[in-house]
Amino acid sequence: xxxxxxxxxxxxxxxQGMVDVVRxxxxxxxxxxxxxxxxxQVTVDKVAHPxxxxxxxxxxxxxxxxxxxxxxxxxYVKLGGREVLADKVEVTSTAEAYPIGPESNIDQRLDxxxxxxxxxxNLLTFKVQTLLCNAMREYLNDRxxxxxHSPKLIATASESGSEVFELxxxxxxxxxxxxxxxYKQMAxxxxxxxxxxxxxxxxxEKSHTKKHAxxxxxxxxxxSWIESFEDVMALEExxxxxxxxxxxxxxxxxxxxxxxxxxxxxxxPFPRIKLKDLYSELEKRYGYVTEEEKDDLSTxxxxxxxxxxxxxxxxxxxFVTDYGARKRAFYHxxxxxxxxxxxxxxxxxxxxxxxxREHRYEVLKAQAKEKGLEKxxxxxxxxxxxxxxxxxxxxxxxxxMTLNLLELPNIKDAMFIFRGPERMTP
Numbered sequence: 111x112x113x114x115x116x117x118x119x120x121x122x123x124x125x126q127g128m129v130d131v132v133r134x135x136x137x138x139x140x141x142x143x144x145x146x147x148x149x150x151q152v153t154v155d156k157v158a159h160p161x162x163x164x165x166x167x168x169x170x171x172x173x174x175x176x177x178x179x180x181x182x183x184x185x186y187v188k189l190g191g192r193e194v195l196a197d198k199v200e201v202t203s204t205a206e207a208y209p210i211g212p213e214s215n216i217d218q219r220l221d222x223x224x225x226x227x228x229x230x231x232n233l234l235t236f237k238v239q240t241l242l243c244n245a246m247r248e249y250l251n252d253r254x255x256x257x258x259h260s261p262k263l264i265a266t267a268s269e270s271g272s273e274v275f276e277l278x279x280x281x282x283x284x285x286x287x288x289x290x291x292x293y294k295q296m297a298x299x300x301x302x303x304x305x306x307x308x309x310x311x312x313x314x315e316k317s318h319t320k321k322h323a324x325x326x327x328x329x330x331x332x333x334s335w336i337e338s339f340e341d342v343m344a345l346e347e348x349x350x351x352x353x354x355x356x357x358x359x360x361x362x363x364x365x366x367x368x369x370x371x372x373x374x375x376x377x378x379p380f381p382r383i384k385l386k387d388l389y390s391e392l393e394k395r396y397g398y399v400t401e402e403e404k405d406d407l408s409t410x411x412x413x414x415x416x417x418x419x420x421x422x423x424x425x426x427x428x429f430v431t432d433y434g435a436r437k438r439a440f441y442h443x444x445x446x447x448x449x450x451x452x453x454x455x456x457x458x459x460x461x462x463x464x465x466x467r468e469h470r471y472e473v474l475k476a477q478a479k480e481k482g483l484e485k486x487x488x489x490x491x492x493x494x495x496x497x498x499x500x501x502x503x504x505x506x507x508x509x510x511m512t513l514n515l516l517e518l519p520n521i522k523d524a525m526f527i528f529r530g531p532e533r534m535t536p
Contacts, residue, residue: 112124112125112126112176113125114145114146114147114148115127115143115144115145115147115148115149115150116147116148117147118150118181118194119181120181120182120183120192121180121181122178122179122180122181123177123178123179123180123181123194124176124177124178125145125176125177125194126145126174126175126176126177126202127143127144127145127150127174127175127177128143128144128145128172128173128174128228129141129142129143129166129169129170129171129172129173129174129175129205130142130143130144130149130171131171132166132167132169132171134163134166134167136156137155137156137157138153138154138155138156139152139153139154139156139163139166139167140152140153141153141154141166141196142189143175143177146233148190149189149190150189150190150192150193150194151187151189151190151192151193151194152177152179152193152194152196153193153194153195153196154166154195154196155195158197159196159197162196162197162198162199165199165201166199169201169204169205170204170205170206170207170208171205171208172205172206172208172225172228173201173203173204173205174201174202174203175199175200175201175202176199176200176202177194177196177198177199177200178196178197178198178199179194179195179196179197179198180194180195180197181193181194181195182194182195208222208225209222209225210222210225210226212229216519216520216522216523217522220522220528220533220536221535221536222536223526223527223528223536224536227526230368231368231369232523234361234364234365234368235512235516235518235523235524236526237361238357238361238365238512238515238516239508239509239512239524241353241356241357241360241361242353242357242508242511242512242515243308243329243508245352245353245356245357246329246349246350246352246353246506247306247308248352249348249349249352249353250304250306250331250349253304254303254304255304255305255306255331255333256297256302256303256304256305256306257305257306257307257308258290258293258294258297258302258305258306258307259307259309260287260290260293260294260307260309261287261293262286262287262309262310262311262312263279263284263285263286263287264284264285264286264287265284265285265489266285266486266487266489267285267486273288273313273314273315274286274287274288274312274314275312275314275324286312287311287312288311288312288313288314289311289328289330289505290307290309290311290328290330291330291439291441291505292487292489292490292493294307294330294331294332294503295332295441295467295490295493295498295501296490296493297332298332298333298334298467298469298498298499298501299493299494299496299497299498301334301499302334303333303334303335304331304332304333304334305331305332305333306329306330306331306332307328307329307330307331308327308328308329308330308508309327309328309330310325310326310327310328311325311326311327311328312324312325313325313326315531316531317531318530318531320513320519320520320521321459321510321513321521322521322530323509323521323522323525323528323529323530324529324530324531325529326507326508326509326510326521326525326529327507327508327509328505328506328507328508329505329506329507329508329511330503330504330505330506331503331504331505332467332501332502332503333345333501333502333503334499334500334501335499335500335501336466336500336501336502337500338450338466339431339443339450339451339452339464339465339466339502341466341502342452342464342465342466342502342503342504343379343380343382343429343452343454343464344379346454346462346464346504347376347378347379347380347427347429348378350376350427351375351376351377351378354373354374354375354376354515355375357373357515358373358374358375361373365515365516369516369517369518370517371515371516371517373515374426376425376426376427377425380425380427380428380429380454381419381422381423381425381427381428381429382428382429382430382431382452383428383429383430383431384430384431384432385404385405385406385407385430385431385432385433385434386404386432388407388411388415388418388430389404389411391418391422392411392414392418395418395421396414396417396418398410398411398414403434403436404434405433405434405435405436405437406433406434406436406437407430407433407453407455407460412455412458412459412460413458413459414458415428415430415455415458416455416457416458417458419455426456426457427454427455427456428454428455428456429452429453429454429455430452430453430454430455431451431452432448432449433448433449433451433452433453434449435447435448435449438451438465439465440468440474440477440478440480440481440483440487441467441468441474441477441478442465442466442467442468443465443466443467443468443469443502444468444477449465450465450466450502451463451464451465451466452464452465454504456511456514457514457517459510459513459514461506461507461510461511461514462504462505462506463504463505464502464503464504464505465502465503465504466500466501466502467501467502467503469494469498469499469500469501470494471491471494471495471498474491474494475491478491509521509524509525510524512524
């Protein structure tokens with residue numbers, strides 16, 4: 111195995127890399143090679159090693175090589191202050207001219223996503239996303255959460271009869287789960303106490319916005335023995351602050367340099383406001399009035415939350431509570447008719463819906479019936495017939511979180527491979 115570029119030391123080296131740039135001059139060549147760990151300049155003396163120069167002269171970006179030479183430090187080299195004086199090269203693969211460039215639009219780039227991902231900013235995006243996911247996992251693991259893996263093929267449409275994908279399953283039908291919600295709650299009924307899952311979920315929605323996809327990665331968690339949904343919000347704000355601190359420490363400078371975004375580690379607690387009070391504030395401060403029913407947060411109001419939270423609380427995050435029962439899921443616990451849940455808005459985009467769940471069988475059954483779902487969720491209701499502790503939880507869209515963190519133009523940029531109503535390849 112050859113040494114990765116970031117770990118090369120002075121002296122004789124042997125390593126592999128992908129051609130990024132070739133600058134071919136009369137007697138000398140300057141080549142930039144890269145791997146997942148970084149980049150390095152390779153310099154070829156075409157007079158001393160004409161055979162090496164001849165090889166690089168015919169290589170396009172994307173070709174891969176195995177190089178041998180002497181690594182030296184040089185104050186004249188802008189790329190890390192070091193270069194490799196190459197005397198041997200072996201071509202391990204050749205590349206044709208790229209059909210796309212950084213200037214291509216996102217849908218053109220998605221047609222050749224494997225090439226698009228070679229951009230430095232895309233590599234950084236997924237390094238950041240990896241740390242984000244691992245930091246949240248680390249936070250939960252330290253608090254004795256158990257990771258589960260629930261099925262994505264289910265026998266009935268989850269939560270409702272809409273917005274799910276139907277597929278043939280042997281001699282019958284199955285559906286792709288739009289959430290692990292029911293199985294998370296089953297784990298609470300099983301007395302697992304604290305659980306989480308990181309997995310794909312599916313939404314059969316023909317949405318064409320910068321934040322929607324038909325398949326995405328959801329970071330779900332649920333935990334028992336809570337007293338109110340305030341316990342759920344407290345855990346989420348702590349977890350997010352923990353993760354963003356890790357990201358700022360490791361990638362803060364790179365994110366600022368590449369995306370022009372300052373990673374802000376939020377103070378605790380996050381501000382909270384009731385939905386009706388938020389609408390009053392938005393009208394008073396910004397003249398915002400909506401014709402929609404005010405039992406849910408409109409898209410425009412959601413966007414205004416970024417300005418409101420910054421101006422009033424000096425904070426990027428905002429918990430919005432006390433939504434109307436009509437727009438909340440039937441399994442949210444209600445107090446005086448008000449669902450005990452929230453949305454978390456970050457930079458004007460909702461990243462989480464969370465709540466205390468209804469754990470009492472008869473009440474839950476009645477709320478399902480009220481929504482016309484009693485038959486659809488019969489299997490789910492069984493989880494509560496034999497006792498279930500008070501519990502709550504939330505789900506974070508990992509891709510949407512990345513979108514917000516790096517302030518990317520579209521969720522397509524935050525996903526390794528995007529799936530949408532018109533996108534099934536690559």
